Structures are given as C-alpha cells and as structure tokens.
Amino acid sequence: MKQAMIIMNPSSGKEEARQHLQHLENVLHEQQYKVIVNETAKELDATHFCAAACRDRYDLVVSIGGDGTLHETINGMHHQEHRPLLGIIPLGTVNDFARALHIPLDPGEAVRNIASTHTKSVDIGQLNDQLFANVVAAGSLAETLSNVSSDDKSKFGALAYIKDGMKELTSKSIHTMHITYDGKTWEGQSPLFIAALTNSVGGFEKLAPQAAVDDGLLHCFIIKDLNLVHTLTAGFSLLLGKLKNHKEVIYFTARDVKVTSSEKVATNVDGEEGTSLPIHLQVLPSHIKIIVPE
Numbered sequence: 001m002k003q004a005m006i007i008m009n010p011s012s013g014k015e016e017a018r019q020h021l022q023h024l025e026n027v028l029h030e031q032q033y034k035v036i037v038n039e040t041a042k043e044l045d046a047t048h049f050c051a052a053a054c055r056d057r058y059d060l061v062v063s064i065g066g067d068g069t070l071h072e073t074i075n076g077m078h079h080q081e082h083r084p085l086l087g088i089i090p091l092g093t094v095n096d097f098a099r100a101l102h103i104p105l106d107p108g109e110a111v112r113n114i115a116s117t118h119t120k121s122v123d124i125g126q127l128n129d130q131l132f133a134n135v136v137a138a139g140s141l142a143e144t145l146s147n148v149s150s151d152d153k154s155k156f157g158a159l160a161y162i163k164d165g166m167k168e169l170t171s172k173s174i175h176t177m178h179i180t181y182d183g184k185t186w187e188g189q190s191p192l193f194i195a196a197l198t199n200s201v202g203g204f205e206k207l208a209p210q211a212a213v214d215d216g217l218l219h220c221f222i223i224k225d226l227n228l229v230h231t232l233t234a235g236f237s238l239l240l241g242k243l244k245n246h247k248e249v250i251y252f253t254a255r256d257v258k259v260t261s262s263e264k265v266a267t268n269v270d271g272e273e274g275t276s277l278p279i280h281l282q283v284l285p286s287h288i289k290i291i292v293p294e
C-alpha cells in the first residue's frame, strides 16, 4: 500500500486546518494511501516530519497550512535521496506557491485536487544551506515585509506590503548592497532586492509574469534608491505586471546570485524573517514533484 503523511499546522490562516482533515484523509484513502497525520506545534516541526517521511520513503507528503508551513516542509526534503510527491492545501493569507501552480485557493477544492493525477516538477531555490519555494527579499524593506501583520494581509491582501513599504521608506536608512550574478556585479544603494522563482510574490501574481515554475531561473529585481513618488509609481508598475520596466528597477535572470553588504541587512525568505546577509542563492532545477490540477 502507498504511504502518505499529512503535515498540518492547526494555527495557519483562520485556524481551519482541522475542519478539512477528515475530507483530506477520505480523499487519500480513496487513492489507496495509508495515511498518518502529524500536527505541528512549533517552528521546524514540519521540517522534521517531512525529513522523516523522506527517510521512510513515503510516497506522498501533504502540507496543510500557509507558506511558512510549506517552506518548512520543503526544507525537510533538503539533502534527501528520496523526495516524496508533494500535495499542497493552502490555508495561509498569501499562498504564493499555490497561486503560481494554479492550486485552488479554496481549501475544499484543494483537498479534492489531491486526487488529481497531474504532477509538475518545479524548481526549488537554495539559500546558503536551506531551501526556499518562492522568494527571497533582502534590504531594509525586506524587514518590513516580515513584519506586515496577518490582519493587514487579510484586510488589504498584497497592498498591505505597499502600505507598510511606503511608511518604511520615509523612516529607515537604505543599505549599500553588492550583488554578483552569473559573473556580473552591481553595487549600490537599494531598499529592496527580490529574487523570485515564480510569478507570485506577496500575493502579487504579476510581479514576474514571465517566471515559470520550471524555467531554472531566479527572476531578480534591484529596486534602486527610491523616493516616495517613485515608490508609488513602482507600486502601480507592479500591479500592472511591469515592474521590470520601471526606470528605478534593474531586472535580470540568473542561476546563481550572491548578495553581500558591509552593513547588517535583513532578508525575508518565503514570507518569513530570514538570515541576514551575506546570502548565496542557487536554483535546483525541477527538484520537487507537486500535485497540480488536471
């Protein structure tokens, strides 16, 4: 019999994971899976559960939670010889990875989608010695992104980031960053560097409309020293999917990127606070297989 592990964060989003559990177990039983359920209680639980599923050669892991839970689950697959098929039930407020893969954002529909026979191998990012599913941001604005409240994300969606970002630019210093990518270099002041694997970042599905989940590339944006007016217009460019054309933005794609600074600069990794610079980013092409809609 096939083995499936459900990794469930009961605190994600509106705390509704448990309501969907029975339905999810039923769908998996119909697919002839033997199911075990692991509930997370704290940071890194999802990583440890998923690492155990890899070691025990599970066929499937289903992550039920927000982007933070998914990020931790994927990290359990790091350095593993066997990586199970991954199912995603998005319950967070942003759910970028699910958006990029067209996985239904309605949890009930996402549970039904677990019976889909379609899968897609997607690129995964490596940051120093951890993995990321979707995006890394660095700079003074990255710190703000980590602090956007769940309430604001629910109320304003992706615009919560612009609201807090504008506040931030009027109040905080901008750091000098040194960015090396595929043999080229850029050095200058920037409030925000973004490296995205998919088109959806912070709920903006048009940040990098050209990014495909399996193109083997990091889609990178260096936002140059912006004043408030530029921030506003960059915000509109972002909503229109044209951020890369904004005159205060440098856009490039790369497979290998290093970002350093002589100052202490924060990062945000898959929506959560990450390690400070320096960071070394690489792409692991088509690294994890995900269940996607038919």
Ligand SMILES: Nc1ncnc2c1ncn2[C@@H]1O[C@H](COP(=O)(O)OP(=O)(O)OP(=O)(O)O)[C@@H](O)[C@H]1O
Pocket: 009, 010, 011, 012, 013, 014, 040, 041, 042, 043, 044, 045, 065, 066, 067, 068, 069, 070, 072, 091, 092, 093, 094, 095, 150, 153, 271, 272
């Ligand atoms: N039982 C728990 N109670 C509180 N926090 C938990 C629990 N289990 C795991 N966590 C932590 O909660 C973090 C955030 O979870 P997740 O991103 O899934 O939900 P969310 O914050 O509601 O979603 P979003 O980031 O989209 O708003 C995880 O990274 C994990 O470290």
